[in-house]
Amino acid sequence: MxxxxxxxxxxxxxxxxxxxxxxxxxxxxxxxxxxxxxxMGQIRRDGFRWDTGPSVITMRHVLEELFAVAGRRLEDYLTLLPVEPLTRYFYPDGTRLDATRDLSRMAAQIAALDERDVEGCLSYLAYAARLHRITGPVFIYDRPPTWRSFTRVPPADALRVDAWRSMDAAIRSFVRSPHLRQLLGRFATYVGGSPYQAPATLNVIAHVELTGGVWYPQxxxxxxxxxxxxxxxxxxxxxxxxxxxxxxxxxxxxxxxxxxxxxxxxxxxxxxxxxxxxxxxxxxxxxxxxxxxxxxxxxxxEPSCSGFILLLGVAGRHERLAHHNIFFSNDYRREFDDIFRRGVPPDAPTIYVAITSKSDPAHAPAGGENWFVLVNAPALDSRYDWMAQATVYRDQILIRLADFGLDIRGKIQTEQMLTPLDLARLTGAWRGAFxxxxxxxxxxxxxxxxxxxxxxxxxxxxxxxxxxxxxxxxxxxxxxxxxxxxxxxxx
Ligand SMILES: Cc1cc2nc3c(=O)[nH]c(=O)nc-3n(C[C@H](O)[C@H](O)[C@H](O)COP(=O)(O)OP(=O)(O)OC[C@H]3O[C@@H](n4cnc5c(N)ncnc54)[C@H](O)[C@@H]3O)c2cc1C
Missing domain, CATH: 3.50.50.60 (FAD/NAD(P)-binding domain)
Structure with a gap:
């Protein structure tokens, strides 16, 4: 055969x-x-180890089902640990928020931003859960959708798919705090989009992460x-x-x-x-x-966004940081305009830092941390030359981290850069899109x-x-x- x-x-x-x-x-x-x-790659160097691709794993049930189909138990192959906080968010004005599945802790942090947003956020989560219920069977868990398969959705539900406004417009209708709006809008980047252009249907991602949790395989x-x-x-x-x-x-x-x-x-x-x-x-x-x-x-x-990655072996322990950290930009809308309209990496980007050595100390030598630093960037485009500009951009990112009180420039023991060019070369990703x-x-x-x-x-x-x-x-x-x-x- x-x-x-x-x-x-x-x-x-x-x-x-x-x-x-x-x-x-x-x-x-x-x-x-x-x-x-x-x-989903990994790199080891000088006693440090980094995951080079995905860092946030959601929808544990999908993995469980894959093992079950083969007659196996996920637990016999992988130890998946819940990550808490899900992500630690840092804002340019000094605000810090730990996104967590602990409802009372989350509500208290939201109330500190704007008391009315506690109700708003709960309604938003109910809305996102409804999106998952309605769209899951048609758009996620079955064959590719057709207009015909879509007609099987009950008419009342079909109207609630919310594809005609942007994610951001929907978020604004639920919550007032600019901090919370930025946090919820960020889920568009989980599939490489912009919260100002992606359909509100994608708010389903907030349900998947904030309700379902984030998992880290030991x-x-x-x-x-x-x-x-x-x-x-x-x-x-x-x-x-x-x-x-x-x-x-x-x-x-x-x-x-x-x-x-x-x-x-x-x-x-x-x-x-x-x-x-x-x-x-x-x-x-x-x-x-x-x-x-x-x-x-x-x-x-239009391709989804790509990204610029720094793998840094950093001396010292940074107790302010969690496993997943986001350092938000001042002007989120401009950031996505840079990526999707101007075709250049944002000059003052939101920066994501994942440190797996927080959960797995063996990933860095004693007294050090393995930083995976990721910035969203456009897919490869003739308007930006990574060969010429990558080093300058790296310096810009380190300066921005220093603005957040994390000046690691004298503490980098080893490092490697990965640009969209590398991703395209290594995996065949068209224009390096993630x-x-x-x-x-x-x-x-x-x-x-x-x-x-x-x-x-x-x-x-x-x-x-x-x-x-x-x-x-x-x-x-x-x-x-x-x-x-x-x-x-x-x-
Ligand atoms: C930096 C980064 C961060 C990400 N973060 C997350 C995250 O946090 N959470 C999340 O869920 N997702 C994340 N993603 C997305 C996720 O990694 C991808 O969606 C997923 O891994 C893609 O898997 P794939 O099977 O489509 O293909 P790929 O991983 O692209 O695999 C394709 C394979 O085909 C091989 N190949 C190509 N051409 C040939 C050929 N001619 N002959 C033989 N082999 C060939 C390649 O070498 C490669 O191994 C991230 C992606 C990147 C790059």
Whole structure:
């Protein structure tokens, strides 16, 4: 029996492999890098260790379900610890707020900002929970939505999907405090969007995090990639790393296999690409399929944001900081205008700092901390030259941290920069975008490339650039969608 070939051992590829193998299919995963995980990477240097991609894991139930499908228990592979506070927020005026699932503590902090916002925030959370109930079955947990499937939503609920105003407009209708508005708007960035453009429907993300919590796998986020690879191999999946695919081989418009960069042909009737869909068409499919029209259709979509990353080994313990920290900018709207309209990284950006050594002391030498510093930035764009500007931008970020009372410039023991160029090179991310297409359109759920290629028989897509979208839990769910589609197509 020819195996199903999966190109890429990102979280989408591994999740798909697990589901297919659990259903009795023979699966071969071909990964170009020497390690699995894709964007979920890790780097070790000078006694420090960093996760280089995702740092906030939500929707624990999605992981649990993936292990359950394979007849295993998540707890036997991963120790997921709840993170508290969820995130510590620092504002330029000196305000500090710990987002927490502890309701009375959260309410007290909100009351200190504006007493009326306690009610406002509770109503907002009820609204976000309702969005999850209504949109989950159509947009998240099942096949790609169609206008037809959307008509199955009861009319009263369909009107409450709230796609016609922005996230920010909805947030403003619930809460008054500018601090709280900025905090809730930030959830747009979880899928690479702007709170001023993304549809209010995405307020569902606040429900997922503030109600469902944030989870940290002991050992680091990379433990998830390692656990999925282990499970896949236990189920009989063959994972070949250091094995780039050069081409998807077709006869007419039917998959015949894949050609490896060493010239070997691996035959298959079914190929699942975990590579960005635009990159698949641009680099892996022949011109007869990747026509100029098709390429234009895929590449004219606005990409989600990318980011600029500093991995810093810092001397000393910073007791003011938590595991997840946000240092907000003064002008949030301008920041997103810079990213999505001007195509340049914001000069006074919001800065995210994750320090896993707060939860896992082994991630830094004694007396040190491993800082993962992330700033949202535009996807690669001719208006900004990272080769020329990255070092200057790094200095700007360190100055901004110093403005918040965290001058670490004399304490950096080791460091590495990652720009959108690196992300594009290392994972094949189209224009270095973190989450595929930007969610700044009310119709994005209908416009994402389908998990089944429309023009190639036997080709499927899994991962963050296809349905249901970017982010670790979504990408795991794309594996479920693909496995179900393949099973249905076989029948
Ligand atoms: C810096 C950063 C921070 C993030 N933060 C979060 C977060 O906090 N929470 C969250 O949920 N999500 C976050 N995300 C998003 C999340 O990481 C992604 O949505 C998810 O990991 C994408 O997985 P994927 O399966 O789509 O593909 P990828 O991870 O992109 O994997 C694709 C794989 O395909 C391989 N490949 C490409 N071309 C070939 C080829 N020709 N042959 C063989 N192999 C090939 C690549 O090497 C790669 O391993 C973040 C992303 C980044 C980059």
């Amino acid at each position: 020819k195996p199903i070939i999966i190109i890429g051992a990102g979280i989408g590829g591994l999740s798909t492999a697990i589901r297919l193998a659990a259903a009795g299919r023979k699966v071969l995963v071909l990964e170009q890098s020497e390690t699995v995980g894709g964007k 050992g680091g986020i990379y433990a998830i990639a390692a656990a999925l690879a282990r499970l896949a191999e236990e189920l009989g999946v063959e994972i070949r790393t250091g094995c780039p695919v050069r081409q998807i081989v077709l006869a007419g418009n039917t998959v015949q296999g894949v050609l490896l960069s060493d010239g070997t042909l691996e035959p298959a009737e079914t190929v699942v690409a975990n590579v960005d869909v635009a990159t698949v068409y641009q680099t892996l499919l022949p011109p007869a399929i990747a026509t100029p029209r098709r390429l234009a259709h895929l590449t004219r979509v 989450y595929g297409a930007s969610p700044n359109s009310p119709f994005i759920a209908f416009r994402r490339p389908h998990n089944r290629a429309p023009d190639v028989r036997g080709l499927y897509f899994t991962g963050g650039t296809t349905h249901p979208g970017g982010g670790v839990p979504m990408v795991m769910l794309s594996g479920k969608v693909v496995a179900n589609l393949i099973a249905a197509d076989r029948r």
